[in-house]
Amino acid sequence: MTFRKYLVLAGVAVFAVTGDSLVSRGMKQVGGISLHDLAGIVLVVFRPEVALGVLFLLAFLGCYLAALSWADLTYVLPTTSVSFILLTLVAKFILHENVSLARWLGVLMISLGVGFVTQGPALTAQPRRRESHERVTAPISARTEP
Amino acid sequence: MKQQLYAWGAVACIVLASTTGDVLLSRTMKQVGDVGELRRRSGLAHVISRILSNPNFVIGIMAMATAFYAMLFGLSWGDVSLVIPAATSLTFVTNAVAAKFFLHERVDHRRWLAAVLVAGGVMLLAQ
Numbered sequence: 001m002t003f004r005k006y007l008v009l010a011g012v013a014v015f016a017v018t019g020d021s022l023v024s025r026g027m028k029q030v031g032g033i034s035l036h037d038l039a040g041i042v043l044v045v046f047r048p049e050v051a052l053g054v055l056f057l058l059a060f061l062g063c064y065l066a067a068l069s070w071a072d073l074t075y076v077l078p079t080t081s082v083s084f085i086l087l088t089l090v091a092k093f094i095l096h097e098n099v100s101l102a103r104w105l106g107v108l109m110i111s112l113g114v115g116f117v118t119q120g121p122a123l124t125a126q127p128r129r130r131e132s133h134e135r136v137t138a139p140i141s142a143r144t145e146p
Numbered sequence: 147m148k149q150q151l152y153a154w155g156a157v158a159c160i161v162l163a164s165t166t167g168d169v170l171l172s173r174t175m176k177q178v179g180d181v182g183e184l185r186r187r188s189g190l191a192h193v194i195s196r197i198l199s200n201p202n203f204v205i206g207i208m209a210m211a212t213a214f215y216a217m218l219f220g221l222s223w224g225d226v227s228l229v230i231p232a233a234t235s236l237t238f239v240t241n242a243v244a245a246k247f248f249l250h251e252r253v254d255h256r257r258w259l260a261a262v263l264v265a266g267g268v269m270l271l272a273q
Contacts (some may be wrong), residue, residue, distance in 0.1 A: 004182070020230075024221070024226060024230075026228055027218060027221050027222070028226075030203070030222075031222070035206070039217070041215070044218065048216065060185030064171070064176075065171060065181070065184070065197065066175075066181045068171060068172045068175035069175040069178055069179060069180050069181040069182075069184075070181075070182070070195035072172075072178045072245065072249070072251045073168055073169065073172040073241060073245045073249060073251065074242050074245045074246075074251050074253050074257045074260075074261065075257075076172075077168070077238060077241055077261075077264075078238070078257075078260040078261060078264050079201075081238075081264045081267075081268070083220075083266065085267060086273055087271075088271060093191050100273060102270050102273035103265075103270060103271050103273060105270050106267040106268065106269070106270030106271040106273070107267065108267070109263045109264070109266050109270065110263065110268070110271075112263050112265050113259070113260040113261070113262075113264040113267065114247070114260070114264070114265035116256045116257075116260040116263070117257060117260040118254065118255065120256050123251070124251050124252035125176065125245075125249050125250050125251040130229065135149065
């Protein structure tokens with residue numbers, strides 16, 4: 001794992017949190033959506049906050065795909081859950097919210113989970129390549145890297 | 147009561163759709179190869195076209211979009227503090243199971259423990 005790769009993982013976490021928060025804020029302003037209002041369901045993504053949130057989620061997707069190209073799904077998901085820890089720290093030290101003991105316990109559990117996973121290798125699966133696609137001829141260093 | 151049932155239905159849809167999406171996207175990217183090296187060798191346009199032309203990617207994105215809209219519905223029926231943490235934490239566990247069986251990842255005790263700890267932690271954060 002190189003510094004660049006850790007940066008990509010950090011990008012996954014930060015962009016996901018920002019995108020989700022913006023979409024959530026936008027949806028709160030809309031209120032309840034009815035199943036019968038199909039146009040409303042589609043048009044909701046054009047609201048400014050939801051739209052900006054979607055842009056951040058696209059940036060998240062870029063980093064996420066890059067990470068999945070050199071690491072397992074069961075490595076990427078737990079490691080990028082540091083976003084939940086960041087959110088709690090922001091809530092406590094920047095927004096000065098009251099963070100309950102249960103939430104600190106949650107932060108501790110996630111930290112332990114991230115710690116466990118990052119001690120192991122990033123990539124364990126060696127899937128068969130599809131014949132119809134151009135093969136990657138050169139060996140990929142990340143595949144053997146711990 | 148009915149709203150609650152709808153909210154849990156939405157949670158089930160989010161978990162199923164996002165697990166399907168995650169597995170398909172992961173499979174796509176393993177088939178494409180390390181994007182950093184591929185970009186240096188053949189350029190960004192080549193990387194993007196390789197990803198976009200992979201059928202798994204298209205189906206994966208459709209699954210992700212389904213999960214996204216299920217989340218929007220879920221949020222309009224249920225409390226944000228129920229829908230998001232329940233769906234997020236369950237997805238960590240279902241993804242570990244799916245990654246083992248469909249992606250053949252070596253999900254050892256360390257990774258199981260991580261999935262369960264993160265899932266539990268996410269639930270606690272919603273308290």
